[in-house]
Amino acid sequence: MNSLKINKIEKIVSGKVQITGSKSETNRLLILQQFYPNLTIENASNSDDSILMKNALESSSNEINIGHAGTAMRFLTAYFSVKENSEIILTGSHRMKERPIKILVDALISLGADIKYVENEGFPPLKITGKKLTKSFVEIEGNVSSQYISALLLIAPTLQNGLKLKFKGDVTSVPYIKMTLQLLEEIGIAYSWENNLITIHPKPIISSKTIVVESDWSSASYYYSLCALSPNSEITLTSYKQTSIQGDAVLAKIYEHFGVETTFGENSITLKNKEISNINLLNLNLISAPDIAQTIAATCFGLGTECFLTGLHTLKIKETDRLVALKTEIEKLGGEVEITNETLHLKKAATIKENISIATYHDHRMAMAFAPLALKVPIVIEDADVVSKSYPSFWEDFEIVTL
């Protein structure tokens, strides 16, 4: 699919949508399943990033290309470092070669790993020669990406002496680290986290375990946005639970600001627009939930609400520089946005321009975050297929709830 023109949506139809499983949970569990084959995964994500991860783990080739999948790149770097008798070139898309990985590579090398840069120092591709790692203490900076820390935690219980991991400085995207630890705990691996030190004991085998992946909360954000932009709307999303291990479940709280009420059912959530009067200014720190920043900015823009979002420094090194992409695309629609390296200030907008073509920059979340604005104006989404990175059936599901 190239450009997708979305006519103005008249209203939301009270539909029911089953979103694919969490890509973050799935990509962790796929790694763990290699170490513990008696782990069974249900409701796994069908995202490109999870398929790429699965194929990489099953591949017999000595060159693996993981495309745009950041978690796969980071988790596989750690995985192949401990896979004895393997020699792999791990590479990715043009953008992946710009996404930094030095902090993780340095940490693994300090544990004894054999990793070399194939092109530019600090960036993929990597040549990884797998070996047994016997050291058990590592210090790592935590403010660039939590994925480096999760990568180390995923291999930790397979190390002969387990792992003590100490953070230097602040830590970003903390709920993703907690998700990794909670999944380890669910399969019977104990951990402790005191101050800036996480300890994981070695665990060569586990008892048989089945984990049902909850549906993806970051993907749910696009329905929260649709609901916020459509008075009286109601949407039900299945395979969600009240006690989620996904940090983006914070959406339920955040969208209360826009009048969206969440009711938790047995295995689902129902979003209802309660038509409260709009707030004038939303101030939010999204350091714990970076993946929903684009959705929130687009919702605010659609509602004409000013917002000041902080804690966004990791957005610069994701699928694209999401701060620049948001500013560029919102300004094409008639908005005014100021950005720094970690903040976004959306000024109160007057009117939204019609039939604007939104560039997506190989970023699934640009496509999905801007689509709900069709409730306000007809809009064009360029390269609409990008959604498959995390949510392949997004456009089919979008049609179910829109008229």
Ligand SMILES: O=C(O)C1=C[C@@H](OP(=O)(O)O)[C@@H](O)[C@H](O)C1
């Ligand atoms: O561990 C994970 O599954 C993820 C961690 C976050 O990355 P950062 O820690 O780099 O912010 C998030 O943005 C990404 O989509 C998924």
Ligand SMILES: C=C(OP(=O)(O)O)C(=O)O
């Ligand atoms: C940043 C994301 O993914 P990754 O870092 O895994 O490429 C995302 O899905 O928004």
